[in-house]
Amino acid sequence: MxxxxxxxxxxxxxxxxxxxxxxxxxxxxxxxxxxxxxxxxxxxxxxxxxxxxxxxxxxxxxxxxxxxxxxxxxxxxxxxxxxxxxxEPSGRIVLGLPPSMSRRLTPLLVDTFRSEFPAASVAIVEGLSIHLVEWIAMGRIDLSLVYRPEPNPAIEITPVADEAMGLVSRATRSGAKPKSLPFARLADYPLILPERTHAMRRLIDTQAAMAGVKLNIALEISSVPSILDLVHAGYGHAVLTQTAVAASERPGAFTLSPFKDPLLTSTLCLAVSSHRPVTPLIRQTSKLLREILAHNKLL
Missing domain, CATH: 1.10.10.10 (Winged helix-like DNA-binding domain superfamily/Winged helix DNA-binding domain)
Structure with a gap:
């Protein structure tokens, strides 16, 4: 061999x-x-x-x-x-992105990466946070953005940003600005949510249990674009971040009413393996990701 x-x-x-x-x-x-x-x-x-x-x-x-x-x-x-x-950072890095970030972030990231690190190459993999964490632990990807990962000794996480979540509905012709919604009112709406393995679903279920809110789950769909298609078709409402809505093909077709009493936020983190050395390329790419997210207001 x-x-x-x-x-x-x-x-x-x-x-x-x-x-x-x-x-x-x-x-x-x-x-x-x-x-x-x-x-x-x-x-x-x-x-x-x-x-x-x-x-x-x-x-x-x-x-x-x-x-x-x-x-x-x-x-x-x-x-x-x-x-x-x-x-000079060099080599190849495999970067993981959740679907809600991939469409908005990938073109800008590729252009900036090529400009900043001409001696290096990047491969981008899209997946749900639970899968991205597994792939980091297995060594299939080097660095990833993930939402609210559960504790795992095989990975190290660094919080990057908190983003408010809210009730996503089909926009009406009135164009009225959506108001904040008490979290307890979530029980009044038929919901289209990801399956229980999805990071956002675990967050919603946990908050609902703590608040004593019984969710009315109409459909379970793991794909965020498919969830938004069903919301637009009138099958129910979703619970997502503004980033997820903005990444859709028709963000103007939806409204997002942020929750209050309590707020519901999703934490975006950078994740790397805890068992492998952090190379200069991984370190510089992490820094680049934070700069792109901050300077271009992608959150």
């Missing part, structure tokens, strides 16, 4: 396709397939099962994939540490 073969295998496993991996690695598909077969021969086992839709990992392949990610990340970390001596 050598590092190149390991890298080829990991890329194929990540993308689930020899063709996609060959394009990313800038090599021919037969050459890539040959290198992976050599790795399988060296290890005397089958790592990938090829089918009409691409490839899937065998059980041993899954184990090698996890080990391979850590090995390649360690090699990258060594290279970044050496490059850091030249005072």
């Amino acid at each position: 050598n590092l190149k073969q390991l890298e080829y295998f990991v890329r194929v496993a990540e993308l689930g396709s020899f063709g996609k991996a060959a394009l990313q690695l800038n090599m021919s598909q037969p050459a890539l397939s040959r290198q992976v077969r050599l790795l399988e021969t060296d290890l005397r086992t089958t790592l990938l099962i090829r089918n009409g839709r691409g490839v899937v990992l065998t059980e041993i392949g899954k184990r090698l994939f996890d080990h391979g990610l850590r090995v390649l990340q360690l090699v990258t970390s060594v290279a970044e540490d050496i490059e850091a001596a030249r005072d």
Whole structure:
């Protein structure tokens, strides 16, 4: 086994396709397939099962994939540490973003990253906060913005900002400015909420239990864009942040009534692994994220 073969295998496993991996690695598909077969021969086992839709990992392949990610990340970390001596962040960073932030943040982040760190590259992964935390713990992403993560010894979090949440409704023709809504009144509205694994749902459920409010849950939908589509279609109301509404394709089609008595806020945090060293590139990207959020008023 050598590092190149390991890298080829990991890329194929990540993308689930020899063709996609060959394009990313800038090599021919037969050459890539040959290198992976050599790795399988060296290890005397089958790592990938090829089918009409691409490839899937065998059980041993899954184990090698996890080990391979850590090995390649360690090699990258060594290279970044050496490059850091030249005072220029370099290497590759995988950044996770929640859906409510991804659409608004990604274009600006990519442009600023390329300008600030020309010797580095960034890959952006979108996912729910609960999944992003898992991926950090597994080493699949390096840094992430997450909402209210639960305590986890595998990650370190730094609060970035608190954002008020409110009742999201379909806008009326009157155009009247929405007023604050007592949290207890939430029981009066049919709600379209994410499933219980979603960070915002856990926050809403906790606050409702503390306030003795029985929620009227009409639908459970994990996708925020789909929730907003259903609100617009008249199926009910949502509980979201202004950022989530602003990220939709038609933010003017909704109103948001912030809660009072008590306020309900969602905390956005930066999360990194507690078991891996924080490289100069991770540290500089964290700083860049905070600056972009603050200067462009994305919260």
